[in-house]
Every structure is written in structure tokens, then in C-alpha cells.
Amino acid sequence: MSETARNFTDRLDRLGEVAVRIGLNLQPGQELLISAPLEAVSLVRRITEHAYRAGASLVTTQYADDEATLARFRHASDESLDVSADWLADGIARAYRQGAARLAITGANPTLLNGQDPQRVSRASRAASRVNRAAMEIITRFDTNWTIVAYATRSWAAQVFPDLAPDEAQDRLWDAIFSASRLDAADPVVAWGAHNATLHARAAMLNERRFHALRFTGPGTDLEVGLADGHAWAGGSERTSSGVACNPNIPTEEVFTTPHSHRVKGIVRSTKPLFHQGTLIDDINVRFEDGRIVEAHAGQGEDALRRILDTDEGAARLGEVALVPHASPISETGILFRNTLFDENASSHIALGQAYTKCLFDTEGATPESLSARGANTSMIHIDWMIGSDRIDVDGLDCDGKATPLMRKGAWV
């Protein structure tokens, strides 16, 4: 532990406070919906108290239990996996429309469903995506304030530090979460202010350039990612439709924007494994033509990858491209977190599926059709995967193909 380290209870309380004040920027009178693994109850309690102190009217937590999930895959019939809790998903979407904020705690066992029949896993996951779509649209549009923070569960820690004893692994993962989340600064709220300013400046620079495309080059990668017409770069805190500034990810290191769903071409190799709904997908190699993945391989989990790509029409196209320096604090931990919130913020990445409307300028009065014509992708999924490393260069391309170096060996030029 560093010299500024506090005891665990104090640091957990700091995480709760940063989640409510920086992550959510919860407004007096707002309802708050939390989703969390059962094991995260101690963090949920810290968040709940800070939320009520900040004026929350009501905090409601949906706990998920890995054991219950496994019991379903072990015993439920194939057909019944098409059932998902539409009554709950629609209720949650309604809560957001009524102004509720959303906080998700990540950290559940990343490989819980390894060993389950992938057909069954995919069937249940499609059913869930279908009913969660309305809520997900509200979130991606930033119609309400939301954030994701992490809890170091024992199952997650065991996979990040397989050689350590369980307690030690969990302590180490907590140390990494606390420092990556900038909680060990003298005043975390001030530190987050400075960090947000840096990310906003980088996004503003990219918005001025108005590149036509980005080009990623490196081992196994030569990818040109066209950017959507009127794409907007974002990073750090975001403003909701009603003007509340929230930090959707704690931690965050990325600046990101909307690619053009029909102007992506070339090959790309993943630089970190992807953990999707309990399944590991590693060593991904894909080829894009006219924005669509036309060839896909994975050293591990290729079946799961194919099923993701088959989810719907937009699942094989990009909805996000993000630039992250290899020298970010998260990346410098040297830890493979096996969790998207951390790994995507340690590496430039692209996301399959749904685009963020927030990452487009001039969307006032736009229709789904007009957004789509500008290149914004739509899908039930949004799955980030990592393509950056210290061996990847990134250039910005003008309409005429002129290249401007942006990153060399993973560092901003």
C-alpha cells in the first residue's frame, strides 16, 4: 500500500463518494437504480449512503447472484432461455425516463459461463439484449446521468492474480482499482477535475481536425476506420440531455467517437482478450469490407465471437472507436484486468454494435434514418475490444488521404 493509502473502509467510502459525486453527479430529488453482484453489498451500502446524503429520493438495488445464473444454465430447458424479464427491463427504462440515475457495479466472475453450452448462453443473452434495448438507448443517448464503477470480487481477483492466495489477490485488485480510479490523490474530486480537463482538451483538438478516417497499423493490423459524418469526439465527463455533467466510467482514459458503419476496411488483431458474458474470446483476427466484418477468427472462443457477430444486422459493424495512450495509469499497472471497464481504458479499442448518439454533432431533430445515413450504427449489442498496444501507430486521414500522425507506439505524438 502507498503512503497515502488509507484503510480499506475509508477507501471504499471514497469510492462510494466519487461514484455519487463525480460518476453520477446525482441531483437532489433523483431516484437512483443500482445493479451489483451480491458480493458488492459493502460498496452498495457506501454508495447508497452518499446518494441519500446528496438528496436521492429513493435508491433501489438489483443484485445479481452468480449461483442463480448457473442454476438456470444447469437446469432450465433450452426453450425457456428465450424468456427474459421484460417486465423488469421495461420498468427500468421507465425509471430512467422518469429521471432516475443509473449506477452499475462491475466485477462479477469474468468466466462464470465457461463450460456452459455456448448455444444456450447465446440464446439467453439475446433474449436479455432484446428486452434491455429500450433502457440501453436511453443510456447511450445520455438522457440520464449514469456511471459504472468496479468491485473486486474474489472470483475476479482469482483470475487476475491466479498465483496469489485469495485474500492477497483481492487486496491487490482493490489496490489497482483504487489507484486507477484516482482515489489515492489528496483530494480525489480535485484530481478528477484535472483529469476531465485533459480529456476534454484532447477531444476538442480532434473535433477541430475533423478527420475523415483513422488508420491503425501494427502487427496483424492495417485498419482504416472511417468516421461518421459530423462525428463528435468525447472523453471524460459527459453532459446529459438536461445538462448534468456525469462521468460514465470510473476509471476512464479514453477519447472516443462514432465510426462510419459502412466505411471501415482492412484487417485488425486484438491486443487483449475479450471477456464477454462469462466467455473468454482471445486472439481475434478479423477483416472488414465496406464497414462489415467479412472474415472472423479467434484463437479461443471463435464460436462465441461468431454468435456475437450474428446477433443482428449491426453486430458485425462498428459503433465506437476510442484512442487510449499505452502509458495510461491503468495500463501502467501492467495488469490484465479481464474486465472491459479497465482493459478498454488501458488500450485503444473499437466496439461492435450500437453507436453513441452523443458522439455526433447536430443531432437535434435527427431521425434514426438520418443518423444511419451519416454512418451511425444500430444494434442490440455494444461490445468493446482492444486493438491498441505499444506497437500500434495511429494516423488521422483527411478526405484526400493525407495522414497526420496521432499516436506512435501507443503514445500521443
Place this chain on the structure above:
Amino acid sequence: MSETARNFTDRLDRLGEVAVRIGLNLQPGQELLISAPLEAVSLVRRITEHAYRAGASLVTTQYADDEATLARFRHASDESLDVSADWLADGIARAYRQGAARLAITGANPTLLNGQDPQRVSRASRAASRVNRAAMEIITRFDTNWTIVAYATRSWAAQVFPDLAPDEAQDRLWDAIFSASRLDAADPVVAWGAHNATLHARAAMLNERRFHALRFTGPGTDLEVGLADGHAWAGGSERTSSGVACNPNIPTEEVFTTPHSHRVKGIVRSTKPLFHQGTLIDDINVRFEDGRIVEAHAGQGEDALRRILDTDEGAARLGEVALVPHASPISETGILFRNTLFDENASSHIALGQAYTKCLFDTEGATPESLSARGANTSMIHIDWMIGSDRIDVDGLDCDGKATPLMRKGAWV
């Protein structure tokens, strides 16, 4: 522990099995909604597994956390206590309409809210009752199969056995729950079949008699409870609208029916304390005129009692009257459980508020107005309180006032 006692894990699994097979009689393909205190996760897991084995399509658990509830009462503003999770309550009602079964686990700290401002407690509780009304109507109509079972939390156990060490108190409470729930029989499913037959026979006898009223007499009690026109006695397993036989309470010892909301008169004294939403109400003395409580006192919690009675028009009238022999297995434990599920099944009782439509004959095509004209009460609340003991006699009265002895000193004649 008795000779037939198994180790705790086995008994908990038996409780899970009885809850799913006897309590719910869960049908293949049904969704299941569970509500439970966080501490009950081990029982939730047993129930969840038995539910999936029985063919459940999806089991969704809403966990309640006492700490979160307390944080709200400590920090939230008065006005914000009017907010309740309408989006969730309506979603749950929709799930029931779509055919989901409901299982509630009772056992949360019975006096959690002692020491909180009763005005605030009542404000939050009214808001919750308001939004839960639709779901409650579906449940009271038995439009779906449902059950309530108990988990021996440490806070509950500490209040039942204040002189024992925490572990011992919890063990003792578990022993009482397991035996009261008829789980220590060689085959609990067979034992429940026999018990249901006894309760059905007693209800059938009372239905043949078609009494005009019941009369309770004993110390501090001389109460005539008119019965609704075409009232139906029920007890043990019930049939849902679609014909599924479920046992709504595990354990259960009562036969019960619908009183006439305007034909109750006289005085009645409670024989056990009432624990309502974390507040203790004891030594209740009330006087009825024309079905309505016109005078109400309580040795403890009188404010809370008055607030209950003020909830709405029907809150000061009766929606249920139930007969329970003093010599029931629950009562013979000699334990004051401080929990309605157990204490109401150890004592004859009446309930303020909503009547069960199930406890009326010939309701096909009936309107709310016609049911009300027959004497069925309506209210947002349904709160049972205990008026039976080994010093209470009960008579059935004909239209002309002729009395037939039903119980003497708490025993069936």
C-alpha cells in the same frame, strides 16, 4: 434437535423443496419472482435450484437490505419519502399478469424502524402501499400462485430469544421454523397433504353452517363479527384462477373468511403484539360500531396504530377473520415469533383492510360495487392481528342470534 433432524444444509434444502412444490406448486415454464432479505441468500439459492428443476423459465430475486432502508430514513428529506418505485411495482404486477409466480421470504428485523420518526415511516409506507396496490390485488385474488416462507435472520432471532447467544438464538429459531413448517416429518410432502385435508374439512364444515356472524368472548373481548353475504371459508391449499393448488403460507394453521365490513360490533383486545413495518404495537384495545373502529388504544405504538387506521377508508374495517386452535404446533412451541406469518398461525385473528375475493362464493361477473354491497372490504392495507388465546371462546351465530359453540378456551369443540 429431534432424532429425525438432519444437518442444517439438508433441512434448508427441504424448506426450499417444500416452498417450490407445496407452497408454489410451480408449473413448468412459469417465471418466479422472489423477494427476500439479503441475509436469506442461502435459502434463495435452494429455492432457485428447486424452481429450475421444476421447470421455471426464469427466477428473479429482489433483495431488500435493512442498511439501505435505514440510510434512507436517516438522510432523505421528508418530501422525498413520498417517492416509491412505481416502475418496479407496476413491472411486478405485469409479471404476475403474464403468469409469474411469487415467493416472499419473511424474517427481516421486526423492529428495524423503531426509533425512526413514525411520521416519516408512515409516509414512506403509504407511498409504497399505493404503488403496490395492483400487484396486491392480483395476489389476493389468487390470479397467480404464491407463497410466503421464513428465514431465521440473526436480528429476528435476537428478538425472539433475547437471552441467548446470537448463534444459539438463530439455531433455536431455525428449529422452530423447520418443525412448524412440518419439515421434520419422514416425507414433508405427504405430511402437507394430510394437513391440507384437515384444514379443507374444517373449512367445508363451516361453509355448510353458513353462520351469520361469529362471536369472540374472553378477557377484554366481546366482539361480534358479521360474515359477508355468501362468505366462503378457506384454509390450507388454495386454487388459483387457473386451477393451480398452492399453499400461500408455510406454515399455516388457519381457516379464514371474509367478515362483513359494516356488521362488526363490540370490543376486542389483542392477545399478542403486532409488528408492523418495523414498529411494535402491543396491548391493542379497540371498539367497533357498524363495522368501523371508532375507538382505538394501544399500550405501546398507539401512534402507529392510529396511522394505520387512517391509511384510507377501509383501513379501520375488517377484511379477514380467522380461526386457529390454541393447540396448533406453532403455538405449542410457546414462542412469540414477533412475525405475522407465525404468530397469526398460532392464534385466531382479524385483519384490518383488504378482503380476499377468494373468500366469497359466486364472484363470477361480480363488480367491485356488488362485492362491496355483500360486505367485502377494500383498502391498500391488509394487517393481521391476534385476538385468540386459551381464554377465548368462539360461537357461530345464526340470523336469529342462536349460538353454536365452535371453540372453547381456544380449542375446537
